[in-house]
Every structure is written in C-alpha cells, then in structure tokens.
Amino acid sequence: MRFYDYQHAPSPRRVRMFIREKGVNIPTVEVDLREKAQYETAFERKNPRCTVPVLELDDGEFIWETLAICEYLEARYPDPPLMGSSPEQRARVVMWYQRIVEDGFMAVSESYRNFVKGFSGHALIGPTGYPQIADLVERGRVRTQVFFDDLNTHLTGREFIVDEVFTLADIAALATVDFAKAIKMEIAHNQDDLKRWHQSVSARPSAKT
C-alpha cells in the first residue's frame, strides 16, 4: 500500500492519525498542494477529484475518500478498533463522523476557501473552477460556531464522542477544531467540555502530526 498525504492539510490528517493509532507503517508520498501537484495529470489519473488523502492498494487500485480509506484499514487491521466493536457502535461512529464532516469540517472549509486569496477561482475542491462567494465566509463561521456549541453539549459527561472509547469520530472532530484556527476560530472560554476533550485527545501521540 501507499498513502498519498500532504502534511499541512487537514483532510489527510484524519487518515494520518488513523494509521498512527493502528500502529502500522504505510509508505507515504507527499503531494505538494501549495505547488498544485494535485492537479497534475499523473495525480489526476490516481484520483479524478484531485484531492488527498488517497490510498493505493497492493494491486494498484486507488481509494480516494477518507471514510472509505478508514473502513478499508479497519477491515485490514482490526486492532485496536477505531470504528466500534459492534454493529450498533459502528453505526454511532459513522453517524457522528458524517455529522462532524458536514456540520463542522465543511463549514470551516466553506469559510476558509471563500476567503483566502489562494483559492480564488477554486472555492470548492476538485478540478472544476468555482468562484468565491463572499456571503459564505460569514455563513461558514456561523455554522462552525453552532458546531462547536453542539459538540460541547454532546461532550458534557462524556470522555469521547462515541461511548467510552476513542474512535474515528474523535479524530475527525480534532482535525475540524484544529482546522478552525485557519479561520481564527477557537474553542470559546465557556465551552468547558469541548476544551477538556480537546486537551485529552490532543495529548495522544497520533495527534502530533
């Protein structure tokens, strides 16, 4: 296998953390997004959406979506489980993962990509150009605020997002909260449960990536 990564991007960080938590060693290729390497023909042939993360399987097939990569790695390396130990727990992990991505990660991304000059003409991921829309800068910030509030409420009395176990849901939420620094949003002083959770999860060796 081979993992296509970019150290400074929040999206592949989720897979990077997932791999470290599994304790496996997968050869990694850096795709320099600053140099727009993801749009080069050689990479587009691997992933038509021109994004990282991508996982190349042993037979040369490419899996180019975060959740699909994590599910595959979970099947191949079941220990420690990061996606639940029963069908019910797995359903909780997947539903929280999806909510974190849609309500949190996409919200931060919406604000960021519609603001930063470097994304002018590329406000959405992928090879198709889309112009920035000024109203989305603020809408993304409001959505991120709501997401932080909801997550803080959910974490009241809980150590982790799903049951009492560290999972992909925590990885996705950590990547989202840290990504929000790019739009100058941090955990608010009164979001005590989110703050406690963030400190605990950030202390894991896998988070130092």
Added chain:
Amino acid sequence: MRFYDYQHAPSPRRVRMFIREKGVNIPTVEVDLREKAQYETAFERKNPRCTVPVLELDDGEFIWETLAICEYLEARYPDPPLMGSSPEQRARVVMWYQRIVEDGFMAVSESYRNFVKGFSGHALIGPTGYPQIADLVERGRVRTQVFFDDLNTHLTGREFIVDEVFTLADIAALATVDFAKAIKMEIAHNQDDLKRWHQSVSARPSAKT
C-alpha cells in the same frame, strides 16, 4: 426497529430503497416535512439535526444518518449484499457513495433550498436558520451538471457504479438524478451511458418508491 421516513423527500428514499432491496419489513412512521413535523420537540429529541431518515433500534436508540443506517442494516441483514462482498469492494461502494452525496446530492440540494420560497430562512438542513444565498442557486446547477457528466463518463462500459453489482452507490445516484428534477435538470440527450443506467436501475421494484 422503526423507520422514520417522508415519502416525498429524496434523502430518506435512499434508505427506503435499501430496505426494499433487502426484502425486510420495518414498521415505518411518516414525518410530515410539509407540516414541519421534524422541528417539533418530540422529533428533535429523536434526532437533534431534525432530519429524516432516522432508524430507531430495538433498544430505543436512534440512528439519524443515512450511511450509518445502511451500514447497520447491512450488518444485520447481509443478504443480498448492497455494500460489497470484500473489503476492497466495500471501500469502492463507500467512496462512490460519499462522492455522489457531496458532488451530486448536496449540489442539487444547494440549488433547490436556496431557490424555493418554502426554504426561506432554512437554506441548510437542521434547526438553525440560514438565509438563502442567490449565487448558490446557479452554483448548485453547475455542480449538478458536472456531476452528471462525471457519472456518465464513469458509467461508460459499466452496468453499475461499482463493479458488476447493484449497490448503495446506485441507490444514492438514482435518488440524486431524480431529485434533480426539482431544479428542472434532466439527463442530457448526449449522456447515453447515464441514460441507459438510469433506465435499468429505475426498473427495479425498489425504485417505485
């Protein structure tokens, strides 16, 4: 178990089709979105995001996200498989499902919800109000067009989206293509492969929902 559905909505249709393909009978509760029943306190207690589909498990727990529901049903009723028969095939199903949702379903939804008067002040799903943004009406249409083109290209020489087997990816794509009628977008006359696939998949009994 109990399935919270709304017959006229595209999002729960994916779970509805999934259940019919499995050939199981799950008691169904209609949540009348026209009457805004999803925002009532009784339903918000089931699902804080105020959306359908929701699956209530036998112990009274609620799973309120489409992919999580389908994964749970796949584990509980493995036959016929709708999410692949190997870790590699499952990864393909999940990656295509996610792409179809992000590039297709969300694109149609973006155009629709920012246009239709009934969604004024509710341009995004969930209990938080967001104003409509006029620029997204057209952006959503362009994204939908790109999605149709990409799907047509992918389906060249293929009967189904993943390998030679009907899966959740086909269900999600069918729900998306049919949802696009709401923004008056149809398969273009030159998208022959998409058209052939759509006719074939629409002929399944599960699609008559």
